[in-house]
Amino acid sequence: MRPGTPSTAALALLRRDLLLLWRQRADALNPLLFALMVATLFPLALGPEAGMLSRVAGGIVWVTVVLANLLSLDALFRGDAEDGSLDQLAVSGQPLALLAGARILAHWLGTGLPLTLVAPLLAYMLGLERAALPVLVAALALGTPLLSLVGACCAALTVAMRRSGILLALLVLPLTVPVLIFGAGAVEAAATGGDPSAALLFLAAGLALALPLAPLGCAAAIRIGTA
Amino acid sequence: MTSIDAPLPPLLTARGLRFSRDGESIFGPLDLEVASGAALVVEGGNGAGKTTLLRVLAGLLDASDGEIAWQGAVLDGGRRVAGSIALLGHQLGLKGDLTPRENLRFRLALGGLRTGITADAALRSVGLEGYEDAPVRTLSAGQRKRSALAALLLSPAALWLLDEPYANLDRGGQQVVDRMLETHCLRGGSVVFTSHGLFTPGLSRMATLDLGGRA
Numbered sequence: 385m386r387p388g389t390p391s392t393a394a395l396a397l398l399r400r401d402l403l404l405l406w407r408q409r410a411d412a413l414n415p416l417l418f419a420l421m422v423a424t425l426f427p428l429a430l431g432p433e434a435g436m437l438s439r440v441a442g443g444i445v446w447v448t449v450v451l452a453n454l455l456s457l458d459a460l461f462r463g464d465a466e467d468g469s470l471d472q473l474a475v476s477g478q479p480l481a482l483l484a485g486a487r488i489l490a491h492w493l494g495t496g497l498p499l500t501l502v503a504p505l506l507a508y509m510l511g512l513e514r515a516a517l518p519v520l521v522a523a524l525a526l527g528t529p530l531l532s533l534v535g536a537c538c539a540a541l542t543v544a545m546r547r548s549g550i551l552l553a554l555l556v557l558p559l560t561v562p563v564l565i566f567g568a569g570a571v572e573a574a575a576t577g578g579d580p581s582a583a584l585l586f587l588a589a590g591l592a593l594a595l596p597l598a599p600l601g602c603a604a605a606i607r608i609g610t611a
Numbered sequence: 612m613t614s615i616d617a618p619l620p621p622l623l624t625a626r627g628l629r630f631s632r633d634g635e636s637i638f639g640p641l642d643l644e645v646a647s648g649a650a651l652v653v654e655g656g657n658g659a660g661k662t663t664l665l666r667v668l669a670g671l672l673d674a675s676d677g678e679i680a681w682q683g684a685v686l687d688g689g690r691r692v693a694g695s696i697a698l699l700g701h702q703l704g705l706k707g708d709l710t711p712r713e714n715l716r717f718r719l720a721l722g723g724l725r726t727g728i729t730a731d732a733a734l735r736s737v738g739l740e741g742y743e744d745a746p747v748r749t750l751s752a753g754q755r756k757r758s759a760l761a762a763l764l765l766s767p768a769a770l771w772l773l774d775e776p777y778a779n780l781d782r783g784g785q786q787v788v789d790r791m792l793e794t795h796c797l798r799g800g801s802v803v804f805t806s807h808g809l810f811t812p813g814l815s816r817m818a819t820l821d822l823g824g825r826a
Contacts, residue, residue, distance in 0.1 A: 388694055388723025388767070396720030400706070400713075407708040407746075468702025475669050476721045477693030610671045 393478045394486040401490035415452040415495050416502060422448045423506040434511050441510035442520060442571030448506065449499050449524060450560055453531045456495045458552055460487070460539040465609065470543070474610050480603035488536045488599065496528030512575060519574035519584070526587040527567040533591075533598035534559045540605035563590065621646045622770055622801045623668065627677035630660070630667055637663045638822055640677060645770070649816040650792060650802040659824030661805035662701065665772050668803060669698050694723045697768035699776060703759035707748030711739055711758040714747060718762040725767040733761040737787050752779040760787060771795060773804035789813070 386392060405412050426444050427437060464470040464487075473483050503524050504517050512520065538555040542548035570583035621644045629639030638660035645651050653661050666672045668679065670691040679686050681695065698704075705714045715730040734743050737757040747755055756779045763771060776788045792802055796814055 387719045388721070393721045396717050400709070400717045403713065404706060404708055463706075466702065467706065468700050468704035469706065471669075471671055471698060471700055471702065472704040472718065472721065474671055475691065475696055475698045477691050477695065478721065 390478050390482050393476065394482045397473075397483055397486040398490050401487060402493065405490065405494045412494050415456045416498050418455055419448040419452040419499060419502065419506065422451065423510065426510065438511035438513065438575075441507050441512035442516060442575060443568045444510055445503050445507050445512070445520065446523075446527075446564055446568040446571070449503065449528065450531065450557075450564055452499060453495055453528065453535060454553055454556055454560075456491070457535040457539045457556060458542075458548055460491055460536055461543040461606070461609070462539075465543045470606060470610055474606065480606060481599040484536065484540070484602035484606065485599040488532050488602065491536065492529050492532040496524075496532050500524040500528050512571070516571050516574035519580045520571045522584060523567045523570040523580070523587060526584065526591050527563045530563050530587065530591050530594055531560055533594040534563075537598055537601045537605055540602045540609055543606070544609040563587065566590075622682060623803075624680045624683075625668070625677060626680075628664075628667065628674050628679065629676040630663055630672065631675045639674075641820070641822075643820055645801045645803055646816070647769070647799045647801055648796050649818065650796055650804070650814045652817060652819045653803060653805045653822060654807070654819055655805075655822030656807075656824040659822040661822060662774050664822070665698075665700075665774050665803065665805060669696055669772050694766075695768055696770050696772060697722065697763050697766040699759055699763055699771070699773045701774055701778075703755055704762075705747045705755060705758055708746055710744045710746055711750075711761065712743045714758060715762055715765060719765045722765075723767045724765055728765060730761070730765060733764040734758075736764065737761045738783060753781055753784055756780055757784060757787070760791065764791065769800050771800065771802045771804070773802060775806065776804050777806065 423444060426440075430436060430440075461470060464473070474480060500521060503520060507517060507520055535556050538552055538559070539548075542552045542555065545551065566583040566586045570580035570587070572578075573580040573583060623643075623645045625641070625643045627640045627642065629641075630637045643651060653664055655661050663672065667674050670686070681692055704718075705711075706717075709717075711734055712730055715733065719730065731743065734740065737760045739754060739757050739761065742750060742754060747758060750758065760776075763773075776792075777785050780788065792804075792814060795802060796816065
């Protein structure tokens with residue numbers, strides 16, 4: 385592949401981010417450990433009564449995933465902004481939306497995908513209905529990319545601020561509410577013997593919408609942020 | 612044979628360029644022109660707006676007023692021709708957890724590769740032999756600067772925008788910058804760089820733009 389073409393640049397960015405993920409793997413584990421800790425706290429607070437826990441297990445897993453994802457968002461563009469990499473991306477003249485897409489994909493591979501893979505374990509620990517486990521994984525597989533896409537736009541908007549902390553959460557959480565409602569709704573429906581397909585389809589529709597739009601929004605936000 | 616005196620087309624021109632932030636003027640209005648093979652030194656004291664001017668030229672900031680043209684064609688806002696500009700800022704754009712070689716591999720995939728050079732050759736010519744595989748965060752400030760200079764060597768861009776290229780470098784490093792500027796200009800490339808006026812490379816076609824601001 386010829387260096388300097390948009391596809392080469394996007395692939396190289398993905399490759400660089402995955403390599404960085406590997407080099408900083410101790411940090412990369414943080415969201416996963418956070419999710420594990422939060423999920424462990426619920427049985428301690430609510431008591432070990434199995435019926436009660438299994439009723440809320442789907443909701444608990446979803447809330448932990450949303451919070452763990454939020455935890456990882458601030459770092460999404462901050463490092464690149466501070467060391468000047470973001471300037472280099474902007475000056476390269478490559479389509480910034482494509483590069484943002486590669487960055488978001490790397491974020492999902494490092495956060496959303498591991499959370500999706502660990503979620504069945506958390507759900508099993510909380511006593512979720514066996515039958516609802518595949519639906520939980522399907523809902524997370526659709527929902528976590530959506531969380532990364534929406535979150536990345538907000539992270540790009542706040543990157544110019546030295547400390548975005550609570551502002552990022554205030555921006556992201558309202559936007560993730562629909563994902564949480566449909567995601568937890570799908571699991572709830574499956575656990576109580578209902579039909580989860582409506583909620584899953586809403587998540588899929590959201591993903592289909594965000595997949596092309598979020599990188600564009602992200603690119604615009606980065607342009608604002610570098611200014 | 613073409614005459615040596617034949618005027619080369621100006622690579623970059625700016626007319627009435629002005630930038631202000633929150634109503635406070637940072638620089639301008641100013642006119643500038645950079646021809647192929649020529650260098651422009653932007654001088655000025657701290658806070659005179661040297662870095663801001665470079666960022667406006669790079670398209671990272673939108674000018675408040677005036678227009679910038681690339682080879683005669685007026686540019687639209689922050690849009691730049693892909694692969695036309697290489698930027699060396701105060702933030703070098705290197706990843707601390709990657710080695711110089713890995714950083715360069717990413718940068719050449721992003722910005723393209725000039726023919727006739729490899730990443731290893733670039734690292735050799737900036738004097739980073741033996742440090743190719745050490746994480747950048749373990750290198751000294753000067754060595755990091757040299758890594759960023761190597762990235763510049765790989766770039767096919769005709770216009771270099773360099774913010775304080777001599778900062779943090781020892782005597783040998785400053786000579787590397789001098790040599791790079793000379794070669795780039797001889798090749799028909801152009802450079803705009805900022806300086807406090809302490810270093811001046813021996814370039815045949817060099818103009819100075821003084822932003823003032825010195826006490």
